[in-house]
Amino acid sequence: MSDAEIDRIFRALADRTRRDIVRRTLGGEASVSALADEYDMSFAAVQKHVAVLKEAGLVTKHPRGRERIVRADPDQIARARGLLAQLEGLWRARFDQLDHVLSDPITPE
Amino acid sequence: MSDAEIDRIFRALADRTRRDIVRRTLGGEASVSALADEYDMSFAAVQKHVAVLKEAGLVTKHPRGRERIVRADPDQIARARGLLAQLEGLWRARFDQLDHVLSDPITPE
DNA sequence: GTTATATACAACCAAATGGTTGTACATTCT
DNA sequence: AGAATGTACAACCATTTGGTTGTATATAAC
Known part of the structure:
Protein backbone atom coordinates (compact mmCIF):
# COMPACT_ATOMS: atom_id res chain seq x y z
CA MET A 1 0.00 0.00 0.00
CA SER A 2 1.65 3.22 -1.17
CA ASP A 3 1.98 6.39 0.86
CA ALA A 4 -0.10 8.25 -1.70
CA GLU A 5 -2.88 5.69 -1.28
CA ILE A 6 -2.79 6.06 2.50
CA ASP A 7 -2.82 9.84 2.10
CA ARG A 8 -5.99 9.56 0.01
CA ILE A 9 -7.76 7.30 2.50
CA PHE A 10 -7.15 9.51 5.53
CA ARG A 11 -7.80 12.73 3.62
CA ALA A 12 -11.09 11.28 2.38
CA LEU A 13 -12.06 10.50 5.98
CA ALA A 14 -11.08 13.99 7.17
CA ASP A 15 -14.41 15.54 6.18
CA ARG A 16 -17.68 15.29 8.06
CA THR A 17 -19.85 15.06 4.95
CA ARG A 18 -17.72 12.31 3.46
CA ARG A 19 -17.71 10.31 6.69
CA ASP A 20 -21.49 10.61 6.69
CA ILE A 21 -21.68 9.38 3.10
CA VAL A 22 -19.62 6.35 4.11
CA ARG A 23 -21.95 5.72 7.04
CA ARG A 24 -25.05 5.91 4.87
CA THR A 25 -23.68 3.74 2.08
CA LEU A 26 -22.47 1.14 4.57
CA GLY A 27 -25.95 0.91 6.00
CA GLY A 28 -27.38 0.54 2.50
CA GLU A 29 -26.53 1.69 -1.02
CA ALA A 30 -27.72 5.06 -2.35
CA ALA A 51 -15.42 11.13 -6.26
CA VAL A 52 -12.90 11.74 -3.44
CA LEU A 53 -14.19 8.66 -1.61
CA LYS A 54 -14.01 6.61 -4.79
CA GLU A 55 -10.42 7.70 -5.47
CA ALA A 56 -9.59 6.57 -1.95
CA GLY A 57 -11.24 3.21 -2.62
CA LEU A 58 -13.66 3.73 0.25
CA VAL A 59 -16.65 3.61 -2.07
CA THR A 60 -17.64 2.07 -5.40
CA LYS A 61 -19.99 3.43 -8.05
CA HIS A 62 -22.17 1.24 -10.27
CA PRO A 63 -24.53 2.49 -12.96
CA ARG A 64 -28.18 1.47 -12.65
CA GLY A 65 -30.31 3.08 -15.30
CA ARG A 66 -29.63 6.78 -15.22
CA GLU A 67 -28.51 6.60 -11.61
CA ARG A 68 -25.09 5.89 -10.12
CA ILE A 69 -25.31 3.65 -7.09
CA VAL A 70 -22.78 4.32 -4.33
CA ARG A 71 -21.71 1.56 -1.99
CA ALA A 72 -19.09 1.76 0.77
CA ASP A 73 -16.29 -0.82 0.89
CA PRO A 74 -15.83 -2.15 4.43
CA ASP A 75 -12.52 -3.79 3.45
CA GLN A 76 -10.87 -0.47 2.73
CA ILE A 77 -12.03 0.87 6.09
CA ALA A 78 -10.61 -2.24 7.71
CA ARG A 79 -7.31 -1.53 5.96
CA ALA A 80 -7.21 1.99 7.38
CA ARG A 81 -7.96 0.59 10.81
CA GLY A 82 -5.12 -1.87 10.32
CA LEU A 83 -2.70 0.98 9.68
CA LEU A 84 -3.59 2.60 12.99
CA ALA A 85 -3.35 -0.74 14.77
CA GLN A 86 0.14 -1.09 13.30
CA LEU A 87 1.13 2.29 14.77
CA GLU A 88 -0.13 1.30 18.17
CA GLY A 89 1.80 -1.92 17.79
CA LEU A 90 5.01 0.10 17.56
CA TRP A 91 4.23 1.64 20.89
CA ARG A 92 3.67 -1.71 22.52
CA ALA A 93 6.86 -3.02 20.92
CA ARG A 94 8.76 -0.17 22.51
CA PHE A 95 7.78 -1.24 26.01
CA ASP A 96 8.21 -4.90 25.24
CA GLN A 97 11.76 -4.06 24.23
CA LEU A 98 12.38 -2.12 27.41
CA ASP A 99 10.97 -5.10 29.28
CA HIS A 100 8.91 -2.84 31.53
CA VAL A 101 11.93 -1.08 32.97
CA LEU A 102 9.97 2.15 32.57
CA SER A 103 6.61 0.63 33.41
CA ASP A 104 5.85 3.43 35.89
CA PRO A 105 3.71 6.00 33.99
CA ILE A 106 5.43 8.91 35.80
CA THR A 107 8.75 8.90 33.99
CA PRO A 108 11.42 10.90 35.86
CA GLU A 109 13.04 13.48 33.58
CA MET B 1 -15.76 13.90 20.27
CA SER B 2 -16.70 16.71 17.88
CA ASP B 3 -16.67 16.50 14.10
CA ALA B 4 -14.03 19.22 13.96
CA GLU B 5 -11.83 17.15 16.25
CA ILE B 6 -12.24 14.06 14.09
CA ASP B 7 -11.49 16.17 11.01
CA ARG B 8 -8.22 17.28 12.62
CA ILE B 9 -7.17 13.74 13.54
CA PHE B 10 -7.69 12.26 10.08
CA ARG B 11 -6.27 15.28 8.29
CA ALA B 12 -3.18 15.09 10.51
CA LEU B 13 -2.75 11.45 9.52
CA ALA B 14 -3.22 12.24 5.82
CA ASP B 15 0.43 13.21 5.32
CA ARG B 16 3.38 10.87 4.95
CA THR B 17 5.79 13.06 6.90
CA ARG B 18 3.37 13.45 9.80
CA ARG B 19 2.66 9.73 9.95
CA ASP B 20 6.40 9.18 10.08
CA ILE B 21 6.76 11.67 12.93
CA VAL B 22 4.09 9.76 14.83
CA ARG B 23 5.94 6.50 14.19
CA ARG B 24 9.24 7.91 15.42
CA THR B 25 7.81 9.54 18.51
CA LEU B 26 5.90 6.41 19.43
CA GLY B 27 9.09 4.42 19.30
CA GLY B 28 10.81 7.03 21.47
CA GLU B 29 10.56 10.76 22.10
CA ALA B 30 12.46 13.26 19.95
CA ALA B 51 1.95 21.71 15.32
CA VAL B 52 -0.72 20.01 13.17
CA LEU B 53 -0.20 16.75 15.07
CA LYS B 54 -0.39 18.59 18.39
CA GLU B 55 -3.63 20.34 17.37
CA ALA B 56 -5.04 16.92 16.55
CA GLY B 57 -3.95 15.64 19.96
CA LEU B 58 -1.80 12.95 18.36
CA VAL B 59 1.35 14.34 19.92
CA THR B 60 2.40 16.33 22.98
CA LYS B 61 5.24 18.85 23.36
CA HIS B 62 7.20 19.33 26.55
CA PRO B 63 10.04 21.83 27.03
CA ARG B 64 13.38 20.41 28.13
CA GLY B 65 16.05 23.06 28.30
CA ARG B 66 16.04 24.86 24.97
CA GLU B 67 14.50 21.85 23.25
CA ARG B 68 10.88 20.86 22.79
CA ILE B 69 10.37 17.15 23.25
CA VAL B 70 7.74 15.54 21.05
CA ARG B 71 5.93 12.41 22.18
CA ALA B 72 3.10 10.60 20.39
CA ASP B 73 -0.10 9.80 22.28
CA PRO B 74 -1.18 6.19 21.65
CA ASP B 75 -4.60 6.88 23.19
CA GLN B 76 -5.53 9.36 20.49
CA ILE B 77 -4.51 6.87 17.82
CA ALA B 78 -6.64 4.26 19.57
CA ARG B 79 -9.55 6.72 19.45
CA ALA B 80 -9.14 7.15 15.69
CA ARG B 81 -9.04 3.39 15.31
CA GLY B 82 -12.20 3.18 17.36
CA LEU B 83 -13.99 5.50 14.95
CA LEU B 84 -13.17 3.23 12.03
CA ALA B 85 -14.21 0.18 14.03
CA GLN B 86 -17.53 1.92 14.67
CA LEU B 87 -18.03 2.42 10.93
CA GLU B 88 -17.34 -1.23 10.26
CA GLY B 89 -19.78 -2.06 13.00
CA LEU B 90 -22.52 -0.33 11.02
CA TRP B 91 -21.84 -2.64 8.14
CA ARG B 92 -22.07 -5.72 10.29
CA ALA B 93 -25.25 -4.37 11.87
CA ARG B 94 -26.75 -4.06 8.41
CA PHE B 95 -26.37 -7.75 7.74
CA ASP B 96 -27.40 -8.72 11.23
CA GLN B 97 -30.60 -6.79 10.58
CA LEU B 98 -31.15 -8.54 7.28
CA ASP B 99 -30.50 -11.81 9.08
CA HIS B 100 -28.28 -13.06 6.27
CA VAL B 101 -31.01 -12.93 3.66
CA LEU B 102 -28.40 -11.50 1.29
CA SER B 103 -25.53 -13.59 2.60
CA ASP B 104 -24.45 -14.59 -0.91
CA PRO B 105 -21.65 -12.14 -1.90
CA ILE B 106 -22.79 -12.08 -5.54
CA THR B 107 -25.85 -9.93 -5.20
CA PRO B 108 -28.12 -10.14 -8.26
CA GLU B 109 -28.94 -6.69 -9.70
C1' DG C 1 30.35 37.64 27.35
C1' DT C 2 30.12 35.86 22.95
C1' DT C 3 28.89 32.30 19.94
C1' DA C 4 26.17 28.45 18.62
C1' DT C 5 21.87 25.87 18.95
C1' DA C 6 16.75 25.25 19.37
C1' DT C 7 12.66 27.29 18.92
C1' DA C 8 8.85 30.69 17.73
C1' DC C 9 6.55 33.21 14.53
C1' DA C 10 5.43 36.25 10.56
C1' DA C 11 5.13 36.98 5.65
C1' DC C 12 4.94 35.10 1.45
C1' DC C 13 3.83 31.70 -2.44
C1' DA C 14 2.01 27.77 -5.32
C1' DA C 15 -1.08 24.18 -5.25
C1' DA C 16 -4.97 21.72 -3.39
C1' DT C 17 -9.67 21.85 -1.24
C1' DG C 18 -14.51 22.67 -0.90
C1' DG C 19 -17.73 25.07 -2.59
C1' DT C 20 -20.49 27.45 -6.55
C1' DT C 21 -22.94 27.98 -11.33
C1' DG C 22 -23.62 26.68 -16.01
C1' DT C 23 -23.86 23.51 -19.83
C1' DA C 24 -24.33 19.07 -22.04
C1' DC C 25 -25.80 14.34 -22.27
C1' DA C 26 -28.35 10.03 -21.05
C1' DT C 27 -32.30 7.83 -19.29
C1' DT C 28 -36.99 7.61 -17.86
C1' DC C 29 -41.81 9.11 -17.86
C1' DT C 30 -46.01 10.75 -20.11
C1' DA D 1 -41.67 13.27 -29.32
C1' DG D 2 -41.17 16.19 -25.43
C1' DA D 3 -40.46 17.01 -20.49
C1' DA D 4 -38.29 15.74 -16.29
C1' DT D 5 -34.62 13.49 -13.79
C1' DG D 6 -29.78 11.98 -12.86
C1' DT D 7 -25.24 12.55 -13.97
C1' DA D 8 -20.76 14.45 -15.93
C1' DC D 9 -17.75 18.01 -16.32
C1' DA D 10 -15.74 22.64 -16.89
C1' DA D 11 -14.85 27.20 -15.11
C1' DC D 12 -14.56 29.95 -11.41
C1' DC D 13 -13.69 31.56 -6.49
C1' DA D 14 -12.22 31.81 -1.46
C1' DT D 15 -9.76 29.42 1.90
C1' DT D 16 -6.52 26.08 3.49
C1' DT D 17 -2.27 23.51 3.02
C1' DG D 18 2.54 22.65 2.70
C1' DG D 19 6.31 24.62 1.74
C1' DT D 20 9.82 28.69 1.85
C1' DT D 21 12.81 32.63 3.97
C1' DG D 22 13.73 35.96 7.45
C1' DT D 23 13.85 37.76 12.08
C1' DA D 24 13.63 37.50 17.06
C1' DT D 25 14.31 35.17 21.46
C1' DA D 26 15.79 31.68 24.88
C1' DT D 27 19.08 28.33 26.42
C1' DA D 28 23.64 26.13 26.25
C1' DA D 29 28.56 25.89 25.37
C1' DC D 30 33.10 27.97 25.25
Whole structure:
Protein backbone atom coordinates (compact mmCIF):
# COMPACT_ATOMS: atom_id res chain seq x y z
CA MET A 1 0.00 0.00 0.00
CA SER A 2 1.65 3.22 -1.17
CA ASP A 3 1.98 6.39 0.86
CA ALA A 4 -0.10 8.25 -1.70
CA GLU A 5 -2.88 5.69 -1.28
CA ILE A 6 -2.79 6.06 2.50
CA ASP A 7 -2.82 9.84 2.10
CA ARG A 8 -5.99 9.56 0.01
CA ILE A 9 -7.76 7.30 2.50
CA PHE A 10 -7.15 9.51 5.53
CA ARG A 11 -7.80 12.73 3.62
CA ALA A 12 -11.09 11.28 2.38
CA LEU A 13 -12.06 10.50 5.98
CA ALA A 14 -11.08 13.99 7.17
CA ASP A 15 -14.41 15.54 6.18
CA ARG A 16 -17.68 15.29 8.06
CA THR A 17 -19.85 15.06 4.95
CA ARG A 18 -17.72 12.31 3.46
CA ARG A 19 -17.71 10.31 6.69
CA ASP A 20 -21.49 10.61 6.69
CA ILE A 21 -21.68 9.38 3.10
CA VAL A 22 -19.62 6.35 4.11
CA ARG A 23 -21.95 5.72 7.04
CA ARG A 24 -25.05 5.91 4.87
CA THR A 25 -23.68 3.74 2.08
CA LEU A 26 -22.47 1.14 4.57
CA GLY A 27 -25.95 0.91 6.00
CA GLY A 28 -27.38 0.54 2.50
CA GLU A 29 -26.53 1.69 -1.02
CA ALA A 30 -27.72 5.06 -2.35
CA SER A 31 -27.72 7.01 -5.61
CA VAL A 32 -25.70 10.20 -5.84
CA SER A 33 -28.85 12.31 -6.06
CA ALA A 34 -30.39 10.53 -3.06
CA LEU A 35 -27.25 11.42 -1.11
CA ALA A 36 -27.32 14.99 -2.40
CA ASP A 37 -30.83 15.41 -0.97
CA GLU A 38 -29.43 14.78 2.52
CA TYR A 39 -26.98 17.67 2.58
CA ASP A 40 -27.26 21.42 2.45
CA MET A 41 -25.05 21.82 -0.60
CA SER A 42 -25.26 21.50 -4.37
CA PHE A 43 -25.51 18.21 -6.22
CA ALA A 44 -22.12 18.91 -7.80
CA ALA A 45 -20.51 19.32 -4.37
CA VAL A 46 -21.81 15.94 -3.22
CA GLN A 47 -20.71 14.46 -6.55
CA LYS A 48 -17.18 15.69 -5.79
CA HIS A 49 -17.23 14.20 -2.29
CA VAL A 50 -18.25 10.85 -3.72
CA ALA A 51 -15.42 11.13 -6.26
CA VAL A 52 -12.90 11.74 -3.44
CA LEU A 53 -14.19 8.66 -1.61
CA LYS A 54 -14.01 6.61 -4.79
CA GLU A 55 -10.42 7.70 -5.47
CA ALA A 56 -9.59 6.57 -1.95
CA GLY A 57 -11.24 3.21 -2.62
CA LEU A 58 -13.66 3.73 0.25
CA VAL A 59 -16.65 3.61 -2.07
CA THR A 60 -17.64 2.07 -5.40
CA LYS A 61 -19.99 3.43 -8.05
CA HIS A 62 -22.17 1.24 -10.27
CA PRO A 63 -24.53 2.49 -12.96
CA ARG A 64 -28.18 1.47 -12.65
CA GLY A 65 -30.31 3.08 -15.30
CA ARG A 66 -29.63 6.78 -15.22
CA GLU A 67 -28.51 6.60 -11.61
CA ARG A 68 -25.09 5.89 -10.12
CA ILE A 69 -25.31 3.65 -7.09
CA VAL A 70 -22.78 4.32 -4.33
CA ARG A 71 -21.71 1.56 -1.99
CA ALA A 72 -19.09 1.76 0.77
CA ASP A 73 -16.29 -0.82 0.89
CA PRO A 74 -15.83 -2.15 4.43
CA ASP A 75 -12.52 -3.79 3.45
CA GLN A 76 -10.87 -0.47 2.73
CA ILE A 77 -12.03 0.87 6.09
CA ALA A 78 -10.61 -2.24 7.71
CA ARG A 79 -7.31 -1.53 5.96
CA ALA A 80 -7.21 1.99 7.38
CA ARG A 81 -7.96 0.59 10.81
CA GLY A 82 -5.12 -1.87 10.32
CA LEU A 83 -2.70 0.98 9.68
CA LEU A 84 -3.59 2.60 12.99
CA ALA A 85 -3.35 -0.74 14.77
CA GLN A 86 0.14 -1.09 13.30
CA LEU A 87 1.13 2.29 14.77
CA GLU A 88 -0.13 1.30 18.17
CA GLY A 89 1.80 -1.92 17.79
CA LEU A 90 5.01 0.10 17.56
CA TRP A 91 4.23 1.64 20.89
CA ARG A 92 3.67 -1.71 22.52
CA ALA A 93 6.86 -3.02 20.92
CA ARG A 94 8.76 -0.17 22.51
CA PHE A 95 7.78 -1.24 26.01
CA ASP A 96 8.21 -4.90 25.24
CA GLN A 97 11.76 -4.06 24.23
CA LEU A 98 12.38 -2.12 27.41
CA ASP A 99 10.97 -5.10 29.28
CA HIS A 100 8.91 -2.84 31.53
CA VAL A 101 11.93 -1.08 32.97
CA LEU A 102 9.97 2.15 32.57
CA SER A 103 6.61 0.63 33.41
CA ASP A 104 5.85 3.43 35.89
CA PRO A 105 3.71 6.00 33.99
CA ILE A 106 5.43 8.91 35.80
CA THR A 107 8.75 8.90 33.99
CA PRO A 108 11.42 10.90 35.86
CA GLU A 109 13.04 13.48 33.58
CA MET B 1 -15.76 13.90 20.27
CA SER B 2 -16.70 16.71 17.88
CA ASP B 3 -16.67 16.50 14.10
CA ALA B 4 -14.03 19.22 13.96
CA GLU B 5 -11.83 17.15 16.25
CA ILE B 6 -12.24 14.06 14.09
CA ASP B 7 -11.49 16.17 11.01
CA ARG B 8 -8.22 17.28 12.62
CA ILE B 9 -7.17 13.74 13.54
CA PHE B 10 -7.69 12.26 10.08
CA ARG B 11 -6.27 15.28 8.29
CA ALA B 12 -3.18 15.09 10.51
CA LEU B 13 -2.75 11.45 9.52
CA ALA B 14 -3.22 12.24 5.82
CA ASP B 15 0.43 13.21 5.32
CA ARG B 16 3.38 10.87 4.95
CA THR B 17 5.79 13.06 6.90
CA ARG B 18 3.37 13.45 9.80
CA ARG B 19 2.66 9.73 9.95
CA ASP B 20 6.40 9.18 10.08
CA ILE B 21 6.76 11.67 12.93
CA VAL B 22 4.09 9.76 14.83
CA ARG B 23 5.94 6.50 14.19
CA ARG B 24 9.24 7.91 15.42
CA THR B 25 7.81 9.54 18.51
CA LEU B 26 5.90 6.41 19.43
CA GLY B 27 9.09 4.42 19.30
CA GLY B 28 10.81 7.03 21.47
CA GLU B 29 10.56 10.76 22.10
CA ALA B 30 12.46 13.26 19.95
CA SER B 31 13.17 16.98 19.86
CA VAL B 32 11.78 19.04 16.99
CA SER B 33 15.28 19.64 15.61
CA ALA B 34 16.13 15.95 15.83
CA LEU B 35 13.00 15.25 13.79
CA ALA B 36 13.86 18.02 11.32
CA ASP B 37 17.22 16.34 10.63
CA GLU B 38 15.36 13.29 9.32
CA TYR B 39 13.47 15.03 6.53
CA ASP B 40 14.43 16.86 3.38
CA MET B 41 12.67 20.09 4.30
CA SER B 42 13.22 23.16 6.45
CA PHE B 43 13.06 23.18 10.24
CA ALA B 44 10.03 25.49 10.04
CA ALA B 45 8.18 23.00 7.83
CA VAL B 46 8.72 20.19 10.35
CA GLN B 47 7.74 22.57 13.13
CA LYS B 48 4.43 23.13 11.34
CA HIS B 49 3.85 19.39 10.90
CA VAL B 50 4.39 18.87 14.63
CA ALA B 51 1.95 21.71 15.32
CA VAL B 52 -0.72 20.01 13.17
CA LEU B 53 -0.20 16.75 15.07
CA LYS B 54 -0.39 18.59 18.39
CA GLU B 55 -3.63 20.34 17.37
CA ALA B 56 -5.04 16.92 16.55
CA GLY B 57 -3.95 15.64 19.96
CA LEU B 58 -1.80 12.95 18.36
CA VAL B 59 1.35 14.34 19.92
CA THR B 60 2.40 16.33 22.98
CA LYS B 61 5.24 18.85 23.36
CA HIS B 62 7.20 19.33 26.55
CA PRO B 63 10.04 21.83 27.03
CA ARG B 64 13.38 20.41 28.13
CA GLY B 65 16.05 23.06 28.30
CA ARG B 66 16.04 24.86 24.97
CA GLU B 67 14.50 21.85 23.25
CA ARG B 68 10.88 20.86 22.79
CA ILE B 69 10.37 17.15 23.25
CA VAL B 70 7.74 15.54 21.05
CA ARG B 71 5.93 12.41 22.18
CA ALA B 72 3.10 10.60 20.39
CA ASP B 73 -0.10 9.80 22.28
CA PRO B 74 -1.18 6.19 21.65
CA ASP B 75 -4.60 6.88 23.19
CA GLN B 76 -5.53 9.36 20.49
CA ILE B 77 -4.51 6.87 17.82
CA ALA B 78 -6.64 4.26 19.57
CA ARG B 79 -9.55 6.72 19.45
CA ALA B 80 -9.14 7.15 15.69
CA ARG B 81 -9.04 3.39 15.31
CA GLY B 82 -12.20 3.18 17.36
CA LEU B 83 -13.99 5.50 14.95
CA LEU B 84 -13.17 3.23 12.03
CA ALA B 85 -14.21 0.18 14.03
CA GLN B 86 -17.53 1.92 14.67
CA LEU B 87 -18.03 2.42 10.93
CA GLU B 88 -17.34 -1.23 10.26
CA GLY B 89 -19.78 -2.06 13.00
CA LEU B 90 -22.52 -0.33 11.02
CA TRP B 91 -21.84 -2.64 8.14
CA ARG B 92 -22.07 -5.72 10.29
CA ALA B 93 -25.25 -4.37 11.87
CA ARG B 94 -26.75 -4.06 8.41
CA PHE B 95 -26.37 -7.75 7.74
CA ASP B 96 -27.40 -8.72 11.23
CA GLN B 97 -30.60 -6.79 10.58
CA LEU B 98 -31.15 -8.54 7.28
CA ASP B 99 -30.50 -11.81 9.08
CA HIS B 100 -28.28 -13.06 6.27
CA VAL B 101 -31.01 -12.93 3.66
CA LEU B 102 -28.40 -11.50 1.29
CA SER B 103 -25.53 -13.59 2.60
CA ASP B 104 -24.45 -14.59 -0.91
CA PRO B 105 -21.65 -12.14 -1.90
CA ILE B 106 -22.79 -12.08 -5.54
CA THR B 107 -25.85 -9.93 -5.20
CA PRO B 108 -28.12 -10.14 -8.26
CA GLU B 109 -28.94 -6.69 -9.70
C1' DG C 1 30.35 37.64 27.35
C1' DT C 2 30.12 35.86 22.95
C1' DT C 3 28.89 32.30 19.94
C1' DA C 4 26.17 28.45 18.62
C1' DT C 5 21.87 25.87 18.95
C1' DA C 6 16.75 25.25 19.37
C1' DT C 7 12.66 27.29 18.92
C1' DA C 8 8.85 30.69 17.73
C1' DC C 9 6.55 33.21 14.53
C1' DA C 10 5.43 36.25 10.56
C1' DA C 11 5.13 36.98 5.65
C1' DC C 12 4.94 35.10 1.45
C1' DC C 13 3.83 31.70 -2.44
C1' DA C 14 2.01 27.77 -5.32
C1' DA C 15 -1.08 24.18 -5.25
C1' DA C 16 -4.97 21.72 -3.39
C1' DT C 17 -9.67 21.85 -1.24
C1' DG C 18 -14.51 22.67 -0.90
C1' DG C 19 -17.73 25.07 -2.59
C1' DT C 20 -20.49 27.45 -6.55
C1' DT C 21 -22.94 27.98 -11.33
C1' DG C 22 -23.62 26.68 -16.01
C1' DT C 23 -23.86 23.51 -19.83
C1' DA C 24 -24.33 19.07 -22.04
C1' DC C 25 -25.80 14.34 -22.27
C1' DA C 26 -28.35 10.03 -21.05
C1' DT C 27 -32.30 7.83 -19.29
C1' DT C 28 -36.99 7.61 -17.86
C1' DC C 29 -41.81 9.11 -17.86
C1' DT C 30 -46.01 10.75 -20.11
C1' DA D 1 -41.67 13.27 -29.32
C1' DG D 2 -41.17 16.19 -25.43
C1' DA D 3 -40.46 17.01 -20.49
C1' DA D 4 -38.29 15.74 -16.29
C1' DT D 5 -34.62 13.49 -13.79
C1' DG D 6 -29.78 11.98 -12.86
C1' DT D 7 -25.24 12.55 -13.97
C1' DA D 8 -20.76 14.45 -15.93
C1' DC D 9 -17.75 18.01 -16.32
C1' DA D 10 -15.74 22.64 -16.89
C1' DA D 11 -14.85 27.20 -15.11
C1' DC D 12 -14.56 29.95 -11.41
C1' DC D 13 -13.69 31.56 -6.49
C1' DA D 14 -12.22 31.81 -1.46
C1' DT D 15 -9.76 29.42 1.90
C1' DT D 16 -6.52 26.08 3.49
C1' DT D 17 -2.27 23.51 3.02
C1' DG D 18 2.54 22.65 2.70
C1' DG D 19 6.31 24.62 1.74
C1' DT D 20 9.82 28.69 1.85
C1' DT D 21 12.81 32.63 3.97
C1' DG D 22 13.73 35.96 7.45
C1' DT D 23 13.85 37.76 12.08
C1' DA D 24 13.63 37.50 17.06
C1' DT D 25 14.31 35.17 21.46
C1' DA D 26 15.79 31.68 24.88
C1' DT D 27 19.08 28.33 26.42
C1' DA D 28 23.64 26.13 26.25
C1' DA D 29 28.56 25.89 25.37
C1' DC D 30 33.10 27.97 25.25
